[in-house]
Structures are given as structure tokens and as C-alpha cells.
Amino acid sequence: MKKNNFIYTVVMYFLIFVLIFPLIILLIWSITNNWPWPHMFPNSFGLRGYRQIFSFSNKTIKILLFSVWLSSVVTLITLIISIPAAKALGVYNFKGKKFIKILVLAPIIVPPLTVVMGIHVTFIKLGLANTFWGVVLVHLIPCLPYGIRILTDVFEIIGESMEMQARVLGARPMQAFFRITLPLITPGLISAGSLIFIVSFSQYFLTFLIGGGRIVTFSMLLFPYIQSGDRMMASAYSVVFIFTVLIVLLSVEKVVKIYYKTENHFYL
Amino acid sequence: MNTKMKPYILLLPALTILIGIFISGLILGLVQSFGYFPVIGLKNFTLRYYLEVLTDKDFLQSLKFSFYISLISSVIAVILGVILAYSILKSRHKKSIEKFIYKLPIIVPHTIAALLVYNLFSQSGVIPRILYNVGIINSQNQFPSLVFDKVGIGIIIAYLWKEIPFIAMVVYTILSNINNRLVEVALNLGANNRQIFWHILLPLIMPSIFSSFIIIFAFSFGAFEVSYLLGPTSPKTLPVKAYIEYTNPDLTNRPYTMVINMILTFISVLFVWIYSRTFKLISKYNG
Numbered sequence: 277m278k279k280n281n282f283i284y285t286v287v288m289y290f291l292i293f294v295l296i297f298p299l300i301i302l303l304i305w306s307i308t309n310n311w312p313w314p315h316m317f318p319n320s321f322g323l324r325g326y327r328q329i330f331s332f333s334n335k336t337i338k339i340l341l342f343s344v345w346l347s348s349v350v351t352l353i354t355l356i357i358s359i360p361a362a363k364a365l366g367v368y369n370f371k372g373k374k375f376i377k378i379l380v381l382a383p384i385i386v387p388p389l390t391v392v393m394g395i396h397v398t399f400i401k402l403g404l405a406n407t408f409w410g411v412v413l414v415h416l417i418p419c420l421p422y423g424i425r426i427l428t429d430v431f432e433i434i435g436e437s438m439e440m441q442a443r444v445l446g447a448r449p450m451q452a453f454f455r456i457t458l459p460l461i462t463p464g465l466i467s468a469g470s471l472i473f474i475v476s477f478s479q480y481f482l483t484f485l486i487g488g489g490r491i492v493t494f495s496m497l498l499f500p501y502i503q504s505g506d507r508m509m510a511s512a513y514s515v516v517f518i519f520t521v522l523i524v525l526l527s528v529e530k531v532v533k534i535y536y537k538t539e540n541h542f543y544l
Numbered sequence: 545m546n547t548k549m550k551p552y553i554l555l556l557p558a559l560t561i562l563i564g565i566f567i568s569g570l571i572l573g574l575v576q577s578f579g580y581f582p583v584i585g586l587k588n589f590t591l592r593y594y595l596e597v598l599t600d601k602d603f604l605q606s607l608k609f610s611f612y613i614s615l616i617s618s619v620i621a622v623i624l625g626v627i628l629a630y631s632i633l634k635s636r637h638k639k640s641i642e643k644f645i646y647k648l649p650i651i652v653p654h655t656i657a658a659l660l661v662y663n664l665f666s667q668s669g670v671i672p673r674i675l676y677n678v679g680i681i682n683s684q685n686q687f688p689s690l691v692f693d694k695v696g697i698g699i700i701i702a703y704l705w706k707e708i709p710f711i712a713m714v715v716y717t718i719l720s721n722i723n724n725r726l727v728e729v730a731l732n733l734g735a736n737n738r739q740i741f742w743h744i745l746l747p748l749i750m751p752s753i754f755s756s757f758i759i760i761f762a763f764s765f766g767a768f769e770v771s772y773l774l775g776p777t778s779p780k781t782l783p784v785k786a787y788i789e790y791t792n793p794d795l796t797n798r799p800y801t802m803v804i805n806m807i808l809t810f811i812s813v814l815f816v817w818i819y820s821r822t823f824k825l826i827s828k829y830n831g
Contacts, residue, residue: 284634291628292641295648295709298660301670305663313668313684314676361558364551376555383566384759385816387766389783390805391566393790394573397583416561417569424558471650478653481768495655502659502773511663514656521651 306511325512336497340516343494344524346408347476350415354472355465357416358423365424366431384421391417392485399486406488414482419472426471430464466532470525477521494520570809577802584795593799602779603804609779611811613696614765617703622757624704625711626749630741632712633719642716649709657702658773665690665698691774698774699781707760714756718749751823758819762812782808 309322329336392414404410442452480495498517501510579590597603632641664670672687681687691698730740771781782804789801
């Protein structure tokens, strides 16, 4: 039994190493000045890539912040739309529920490329193509399934009884929502929101097509570097990408935690 | 009456977006695939484009290539993902690792996964460097280029890197929630570890393995980025082919794009349908 466990531990660490190793290489390549074949280690290190990204003359930082802003807007809208939908699907029984559940998950299965190519001409006619809101709208399609799915699970667990109780005690609907339901679903909102942010922030193709080159996000800056095989720059951009996502997620978690703590103190 | 309408009212914003963009996009694409594209004066419904695409050798090759890549990468991801999940379950120090593999696959987008493969497996990548320094290969050219290759190995590796943690995460969540008593009973009755895995754990995790298989299969079948960045110039995967047709400045080509898109969508939906049928069948036999 013990020996068996040892083998599993080895297998586990091996597989995890295989998954981590490419990220370590990415990090090394991003601080490399010169790494000619066939050297195992770079000849010289340097921060040229990062210096270029963070230099003020460059638009990269602006675009990075703009991307964070765009994805935050997408996340917020997705959550606002997802909350009532998830409540309907999680709490109530009604005609056509099964069908709507399938419809909600369909964008995960149907290639987004198909949808966007189909609607592109209409977006151009409506004046939505090449605009901020046009891009936000198409981002909703891959994001909504995650928001609704996760929050439906949450509503299935918490049900409606707490909110009903508040209503019976005389709370207005808005009061009941903000005082009772919202705090209850907050953990779900954070995990759904994180996932939605990542999905939106990672979109390349939808932004590229609907944004028409006018709306430029960080994913779009990164893409040509990967395409041209400029390893050092592509790696530096990737590292910045990954860190940005991590920072946004961690700070959201932190802010929410602080908010809840102070609120608790207030009531204590 | 009011309470009856309530769920529909709550669903209204979500359905507006889903029908307004998702369903409309699909229907508009479908209509264009039949040759109805008034913007450039095409106004007759015809099956011509479907016939032409479906008999085109290049298209069939792309279809095969896409199918092959998705199938191979999804099958291997499922096998390795289950092994990883089971290994985590069986080993110590689970907690932190569980949290880590959960985050790894979702934070890094597919474009960066493609870069990781390029960094490692191209002919000047890290893997050939290691092989050279160990003495297994004598020159750069001896290492088979695994990116831009006709067999699509680079693409498959990129998908594996994203999908193994995803499968492992799903399977691990379920494995760790399975009631331990079942395992204990089996142990008492003299079952060994292998029997427990094949006869108790595997049947219990099968439905979620199957559904995550469908999700990753459909995703890699319809995704553009990885095969665009790492794929060979021929054969192209279907999404890349659709993109190239789409960017053709000659708009009369548009219906061909939409036919490819519709076939892509049809196959993805078909897979989900097969999945739900099998799922029903399985649950029927399980009582």
C-alpha cells in the first residue's frame, strides 16, 4: 500500500512537472538577450522585452489597461444578466426550462467563429462593428454560459426561502435582494466573475473580427509576436498577460474579503 | 399569472442576447450558406455551395485533419487527465496541488499555449537542444519539426497542455467526493486497488469524463488560434480554412465560408446529441 502511494506521488509530480516546465521556459525566454542553438542556457540575460512593453513612448500599457477595462465591463454586464437568468433556472420550474438550459450552454459547443462570421455584416450595418460596445456584445456570447451555469448551481443550493423570509418580514424586493440574496451568492459571483474575466481577456478572434483593428486588446498585441516567432518578445508579452490576469483576480478576491470583514465588524 | 411569467421575465435579458446575437448569427450564417447574401446581390437559395464544398478534395482533407486532431488530443487528454486525478487522490500533499492545477489551464489562453509548444518543440526549441547536448541527435535537422508539421503533433501537444489539467480537475473533484464506504466495502470483500478502480471508481466518474470529453472535443474542433499558429499550410483545419475563405476580398466567396462554418457547427451539435443520447442510455441501464 505504501509503495503504491509512492508510485502515484511520482506519477503526479512527473505530470505536474511536464505541465509546469513550459511556463518556466517561457519565463526564462522573456528575460533572454541571446540564446543561440545549441546552448542549454541563454548566453546573456536582459530586460529588453519588458523595457519595451513598459516604456512610456509605447502604447502597450495603455492597451493593457484598456483590455482590463473592456473585460471588466464584459464581466460586469455578464454577471448582471446572469443573476436573474440563473435564478429563474435554479429556483423555478417552468415550461421550456430544459430547452433554455441547452440554449444557454450551446455557445460552449458551437464554434464562436461561426456565430461571429454570420453576424458580422449585420454588426457593420448596425454600426456596431469596430466599436467598443460591439466588441463587448460579442464577448458576451462565450462568457454568458459560464456566468449562468455557475450561478444556476449557486441558486439551486440556496433556493428562495431566505429571500421569501425577508419579504414576509416586510422587506421590499430590492432590499431583499441586496441584503439577503447578494451576500449569499457572492462566492459564486467571484468565481463566475473570475472565469468570465479570463474568457473575455483571452479572446483573440472575436475582438479581431468585430473590432476590425480599431479596438485593440492585449491579446491582439501578443498574437503577431507569437505568429512571427519572435520568442523573446512573445514570451515577455505572455508573462505580462498571465501576471495581469493573476493580479486582477487576486485583487478582486482581496477587495471583496476586506469589504466583508469591515461589514462584519460594523455589525459586530 | 404574474408568478407564472416571473421566470421568463428574469430570463429576458439573457435570452435577448442569446437570440439576438448567438441564434441570429447562426441563422444568418445558415442563410448565407444557401447562397442568400443580398449585400452583394445573391438572392437565390441554392444547394450549389454545399455540393461544391462537400465534393472538394481539399475540404475533405481539412475535415479529416480537424477530426483527427480533436479526437487524438481529446482521447489522450482524458486518459492522462484521469491518471493525474487518480494519482493526486492517491498521493499525499493534495490540497495545494489541487488548487494549482485548477488555475493553470484557465489562466493561460490558447495563443500562449501555442507559444509554449513553439518554444519547446520547434527545431531550435528547448527539447531538441536537450537531445543534442545529451548526444541523442547530432544536428538540428535530425529533430523532426513538430510545429507546422503535417501530422499536427504541435497542435495536439498544445491542446493536451490545456486539457489535461481541465480533465484532471473535473475528475478529481468527483473522485474526492465519492463516498469512501464503497471503496471500503470492496476492500473488505477482497478487491484489490486495480479492481476498485475499474469496477467502482471508473463507472462512477464515467458520465463526467464523457461530458468533459465532448466539451474539449467540440472546442478543439471549432477553435482557430492554435491550429492557425502551429498548423501546416496544408492540410488546414476547418476553422483556419473558414477564416481564409472569409478574408478573401471576393465577397462572392462568402457562401463557401458559411458552408464550412455550418458543417463545423453541425458536427459539433451532432456530438452533443450523441452525448445526450448515450447519457440517457447509460442512466437507463443504471436504473
